[in-house]
Amino acid sequence: MSDANDDAQTYALGAIAAVVALVIAGVLTLAIGRSGAPKAPAAATAVAAAEAAAPRVYFEVDSDALPADAMEVLNRVAEAARNNPGAPILISGFHDASGNAEHNADLAKRRAQAVRHALEANGVPASQLQLDKPQQTLGGGDPREARRVEIRIQ
Incomplete structure (x- = not known):
């Protein structure tokens, strides 16, 4: 049983x-x-969300020349600036900790200035454009992040 x-x-x-x-x-x-x-990988999703929040221009290694694909981003920012006259536009250049710190900070500043000049040429008043002090990336992510300029309409 x-x-x-x-x-x-x-x-x-x-x-x-x-x-x-x-x-x-x-x-x-x-x-x-x-x-x-x-679904897109988490890193790609995070980068896309960051770009939507603050448009970014990514530069080549050790270069302050605007890349060819920057004009699309800069045109969108210029349009938004024209739609928000008087709104401050903060331009921030970034760099990483590798190499000469002084050179990297200067390069980040020149990149931000290149973005500023391009926006001025696109009709954005200089009075709206504010350069932020070059900032160091925290690392660990996409190496392009250390060669970027962020543009934020305040």
């Missing part, structure tokens, strides 16, 4: 495990189906 009870218990536990597995599979199927397209 004990063998019959053991067999019944084994059968019942197997049936419960099968039901649980089916429920989990169904939940996963629903979750995947509702999520739609695959």
Whole structure:
């Protein structure tokens, strides 16, 4: 009789495990189906969110020349500045801790000045544009972040 009870218990536990597995599979199927397209990696999502909050221009290594793709960002900022006359626009250059600190800070400043001049050329009054002191990145992320200029309309 004990063998019959053991067999019944084994059968019942197997049936419960099968039901649980089916429920989990169904939940996963629903979750995947509702999520739609695959999500971007967290780092890419964070960079996109930061760019939406503060437009950024990324420069080449050891260069203060505006990159070709900067005009799209600068045109959007100039348009926003024209829509918010008198609103201060803060321009911040960034650098990392590698190499000569004085050179890096100067390079970040020249990059910010290049962005400022481009915005002035695009019709943004100089009185709206404010340069911020060059800032050092904290590292650990995308190396491009150390070669950026952020533009924030206050």
